[in-house]
Amino acid sequence: xxxxxxxxxxxxxxxxxxxxxxxxxxxxxxxxxxxxxxxxxxxxxxxxxxxxxxxxxxxxxxxxxxxxxxxxxxxxxxxxxxxxxxxxxxxxxxxxxxxxxxxxxxxxxxxxxxxxxxxxxxxxxxxxxxxxxxxxxxxxxxxxxxxxxxxxxxxxxxxxxxxxxxxxxxxxxxxxxxxxxxxxxxxxxxxx
Numbered sequence: 001x002x003x004x005x006x007x008x009x010x011x012x013x014x015x016x017x018x019x020x021x022x023x024x025x026x027x028x029x030x031x032x033x034x035x036x037x038x039x040x041x042x043x044x045x046x047x048x049x050x051x052x053x054x055x056x057x058x059x060x061x062x063x064x065x066x067x068x069x070x071x072x073x074x075x076x077x078x079x080x081x082x083x084x085x086x087x088x089x090x091x092x093x094x095x096x097x098x099x100x101x102x103x104x105x106x107x108x109x110x111x112x113x114x115x116x117x118x119x120x121x122x123x124x125x126x127x128x129x130x131x132x133x134x135x136x137x138x139x140x141x142x143x144x145x146x147x148x149x150x151x152x153x154x155x156x157x158x159x160x161x162x163x164x165x166x167x168x169x170x171x172x173x174x175x176x177x178x179x180x181x182x183x184x185x186x187x188x189x190x191x192x
Contacts, residue, residue: 001152001153002145002150002151002152003022003069003144003145003150003151003152003153004145005067005068005069005145007068007069008067008068008069008085008086008087008088008144009067009068009069009087009088009089010068010087010088011042011044011087011088011094012042012043012044012045012087012088012094012095012096012180013042013044013094013180014087015042015068015085015087015088015094015096016040016041016042016087016096016180016182017042017161017163017182019037019040019085019096019098019151019182020037020038020039020040020159020161020182020183020184021036021037021154021157021158021159021161021184022036022037022151022152022153022154023035023036023037023104023151023152023153023154024037024098024101024129024133024149024150024151025105025149025150025151025152026133026134026135026148026149027147027148027149027150028134028148030109030134031106031109032105032106033103033105033106033109033110033132033133033134034103034104034105034106035101035102035103035104035105035123035129035132035133036101036102036104036154036157036184037098037100037101037151038100038101038102038159038183038184038187038189038190039098039099039100039181039182039183039184039187039189039190039191040096040097040098040099040181040182041096041097041099041166041167041180041181041182042087042094042095042096042180042181042182043084043094043095043096043097043180044094044180045061045064045092045093045094045095046092046093048172048175048178048180049171049172049173049174049175050166050169050171050172050175050176051093051094051095052064052074052095053065053093053095057093060074061093063086063140063141064084064086064093064094064095065090065091065092065093066086066090067086067088067089067090068085068086068087068088068089068094069085069086069143069144069145070085070086070141070142070143070144071083071084071085071086071135071139071140071141071142071144071149072084072085072086072095072140073130073135073136073137073139073140074137074140075137076127080126080127080130081127081130081131081135081136081137082097082098082126082127082130083097083098083126083129083130083135083139084096084097084098085098085144085151097126098126098129099125099126099129099167099181099190099191100123100124100125100126100129100183100189100190100191101123101129101132101133101189102123102184102187102189103119103122103123103132103189107119107122110122110123110132110133113131113132113134114128114131114132119189120188120189123189124189124190124191125191126191135149159184159185159187160184160185160186161182161183161184161185162182162183162184162185163179163180163181163182164179164181164182164183165177165178165179165180165181166178166180166181167181167191167192
């Protein structure tokens, strides 16, 4: 069952933890691809020096100031696309970075896009999963309650979740120590 808007209208940390074990689906013209979310990071815009929205509203972060349940897509290092899920209510800019997936549908299409045969390495990083799933900058602002790009529940699946500090945010001072990275324990598709 597709997640409803209310799921997203909570704090980024709550949404992040609850996204572990859900399935990200992209219904593209080339075919459907999907993966179980096994790693995420929460970014709490108002109180988190690591969050893009921490210093205020920009054209890039505008979507994070809207209500939860929309895609925040951006480019890093000039070439890598990352996907975030906007969380919380309007004017509270929380977001959840999807860091890794366990591929479950459209695997041959993912292999073709990534030019990798190793199932574990298809989606074990934020830009790897967007490449495998064909998520582009054009998906910025897409409604995750729609039919193209969405997240759904996985029946009878309750993963064991572990909280750790987030990755590659040493610049964020004390915020770098927050336990806002959530992973599915012992899943081989987690990024690192």
